[in-house]
Amino acid sequence: MEVGTKRPGALKGALGLCFFLLLVPAVVLAQPDPYEILASATREANSGDIEGALQTYLKVPAPEPGEDGGAFVRSRMEAAKICFSVADYEQSEALCREILGLFPENLEAGNLIKQVAVAQTPRWLRFLKDMGTYFPTLLRASGMTILLVLITMVVSPVAGLFIALARISRIRSISWFFWCYIWVFRGTPLLLQLFFIYYGLPPLGITLSPFTAAVLGLGLNYSAYLAEIMRGAIESIDAGQMEAAKSLGMTYRQAMRRIIVPQTYKRLVPPVGNEFIALIKDTALVSTIAMVELMRAADQIFNTTFNIFILVQAAMIYLVMTSIFTISFRRLEDRLGVYENR
Amino acid sequence: MIELVDVVKRYNDFTAVDHVSLKIDKGEKIVIIGPSGSGKTTLLRMINFLETIDSGRVLLEGREAGYRRDKKGRLVMDKQDVICELRSEIGMVFQHFHLFPHMTALHNVMEGPVTVKKQSRGEARRVALDLLGKVGLLDKKDTYPAFLSGGQKQRVAIARALAMKPMLMLFDEPTSALDPELVGEVFTTIKQLAEEGMTMVIVTHQMGFAREMADRVIFMDEGRFILEGVPGDVFSHSMENARVKAFLDKVL
Numbered sequence: 001m002e003v004g005t006k007r008p009g010a011l012k013g014a015l016g017l018c019f020f021l022l023l024v025p026a027v028v029l030a031q032p033d034p035y036e037i038l039a040s041a042t043r044e045a046n047s048g049d050i051e052g053a054l055q056t057y058l059k060v061p062a063p064e065p066g067e068d069g070g071a072f073v074r075s076r077m078e079a080a081k082i083c084f085s086v087a088d089y090e091q092s093e094a095l096c097r098e099i100l101g102l103f104p105e106n107l108e109a110g111n112l113i114k115q116v117a118v119a120q121t122p123r124w125l126r127f128l129k130d131m132g133t134y135f136p137t138l139l140r141a142s143g144m145t146i147l148l149v150l151i152t153m154v155v156s157p158v159a160g161l162f163i164a165l166a167r168i169s170r171i172r173s174i175s176w177f178f179w180c181y182i183w184v185f186r187g188t189p190l191l192l193q194l195f196f197i198y199y200g201l202p203p204l205g206i207t208l209s210p211f212t213a214a215v216l217g218l219g220l221n222y223s224a225y226l227a228e229i230m231r232g233a234i235e236s237i238d239a240g241q242m243e244a245a246k247s248l249g250m251t252y253r254q255a256m257r258r259i260i261v262p263q264t265y266k267r268l269v270p271p272v273g274n275e276f277i278a279l280i281k282d283t284a285l286v287s288t289i290a291m292v293e294l295m296r297a298a299d300q301i302f303n304t305t306f307n308i309f310i311l312v313q314a315a316m317i318y319l320v321m322t323s324i325f326t327i328s329f330r331r332l333e334d335r336l337g338v339y340e341n342r
Numbered sequence: 343m344i345e346l347v348d349v350v351k352r353y354n355d356f357t358a359v360d361h362v363s364l365k366i367d368k369g370e371k372i373v374i375i376g377p378s379g380s381g382k383t384t385l386l387r388m389i390n391f392l393e394t395i396d397s398g399r400v401l402l403e404g405r406e407a408g409y410r411r412d413k414k415g416r417l418v419m420d421k422q423d424v425i426c427e428l429r430s431e432i433g434m435v436f437q438h439f440h441l442f443p444h445m446t447a448l449h450n451v452m453e454g455p456v457t458v459k460k461q462s463r464g465e466a467r468r469v470a471l472d473l474l475g476k477v478g479l480l481d482k483k484d485t486y487p488a489f490l491s492g493g494q495k496q497r498v499a500i501a502r503a504l505a506m507k508p509m510l511m512l513f514d515e516p517t518s519a520l521d522p523e524l525v526g527e528v529f530t531t532i533k534q535l536a537e538e539g540m541t542m543v544i545v546t547h548q549m550g551f552a553r554e555m556a557d558r559v560i561f562m563d564e565g566r567f568i569l570e571g572v573p574g575d576v577f578s579h580s581m582e583n584a585r586v587k588a589f590l591d592k593v594l
Contacts, residue, residue, distance in 0.1 A: 243392055244440035248454035248506060249430025251422055258457050263444050339444050341488035 141297030160226030273329030349398030433503030493524030
């Protein structure tokens with residue numbers, strides 16, 4: 001007992017040390033290792049117990065200041081993702097905010113909050129936003145559609161008139177040649193004609209830009225149609241008109257220019273108007289030869305967004321264009337008909 | 343002035359005009375009557391080359407005009423500018439008017455001088471207004487044909503032909519398409535023209551033309567002249583010819 005009597009302080013100290021040595025591990029063991037929890041939660045998640053994993057993730061305590069927060073951030077992030085995946089956006093966002101409270105710089109949490117915001121936006125609103133985003137692109141592409149329509153609208157009636165006059169010409173070879181022309185261009189699909197001009201001519205040594213090919217294809221095709229309409233209109237004018245013109249001493253050309261052709265204008269408006277409306281829609285075909293116009297732009301955007309409303313939007317732009325045409329041709333017809341008694 | 347010599351016109355195996363000769367003198371008024379299909383309209387249209395002749399000759403002031411012979415010796419119409427030149431000297435009024443519907447009355451009358459004679463619009467306008475006044479339609483100058491009555495249309499058509507200052511006027515049944523109450527105004531207009539000394543050939547069913555203004559009446563049937571003479575003679579001799587009598591009985 002000498003030792004005991006001799007060194008009571010030492011004993012006390014030893015006891016204190018023992019206590020300390022026992023207590024600290026006890027406390028440490030009672031406070032489970034965050035990484036251990038993270039690992040077990042991950043195992044649960046991998047085994048398919050998502051609900052259990054979520055609960056376990058949430059057991060990871062927030063680190064004290066200065067402590068390592070790795071396990072905490074990871075576990076809250078995983079929990080937030082689980083919440084996101086089951087559409088519990090509120091909880092998901094709350095967890096992300098918890099991370100950001102301690103680590104404001106955390107990118108992953110910030111991004112997930114943005115995704116939560118997007119996910120919470122109603123579908124229709126998201127579509128609307130897409131439409132707003134891509135509308136300028138569609139409008140710009142419509143410019144090309146309009147340009148193609150306008151060029152064809154100027155070229156094909158002029159060409160059509162000359163072809164119509166050539167068709168009723170008494171010179172057989174000219175009439176026959178244009179009969180063949182009309183036969184081919186009215187009798188085959190416009191799509192095929194465009195393909196032929198764009199892909200079929202280069203091997204023959206003629207390479208055209210998509211724009212030139214598109215203008216050429218539309219122009220040739222529509223000239224053929226308009227020529228037939230105009231020929232019909234010219235032939236529908238009473239033969240007496242030509243006789244009256246001749247009796248005044250007019251040449252055939254003068255009679256055509258001054259008397260016959262001007263009388264066809266009003267009769268031409270409805271069928272030609274129809275053709276031009278068809279033309280607006282037919283320009284969509286040139287998207288197949290690498291021309292970026294309204295249809296192609298809409299198609300490309302649709303293929304990245306899968307937003308059907310982009311197509312609706314394109315449809316609406318087409319409708320606006322065709323409506324403007326319909327109304328204008330109606331007005332034009334009325335104006336050209338002033339000399340008629342109705 | 344103009345003479346058709348032994349002219350023939352056939353459509354396939356139907357002979358519309360069968361070896362007919364007609365001499366028109368300056369200032370003369372000739373009225374041709376006869377049943378439908380007798381060839382009188384065809385004859386009239388030959389005079390201004392709206393109809394080609396198959397054989398015979400057309401003489402203008404004694405010289406052959408409007409036709410030449412091709413390599414095979416067939417008659418073909420002359421080049422377009424020659425024919426147009428000839429036609430511009432001969433006015434024609436149609437049964438169905440054939441006014442230009444897309445032009446006002448005034449522009450209908452101006453059209454010939456402006457387009458064919460290359461007259462200035464101002465000059466053509468002056469002449470046209472003058473002529474519209476003459477046919478009594480000055481107030482309708484800005485009216486489109488669709489808004490005119492048949493009689494008014496025909497008077498505009500007469501003014502249109504006169505605007506070319508023709509040496510000869512051809513009338514192809516000018517009153518046949520008109521309602522009876524509108525015949526008078528057109529008749530009066532043509533009569534007035536006759537009194538001014540215009541040379542004219544009138545194809546008609548209207549006996550009034552024959553009685554009141556004809557220097558010579560020709561009765562045609564089956565492509566031939568079967569009776570020709572001053573009105574009094576034709577009407578008094580008509581009873582001797584069964585076909586003429588039958589026709590006149592019908593139209594009078």
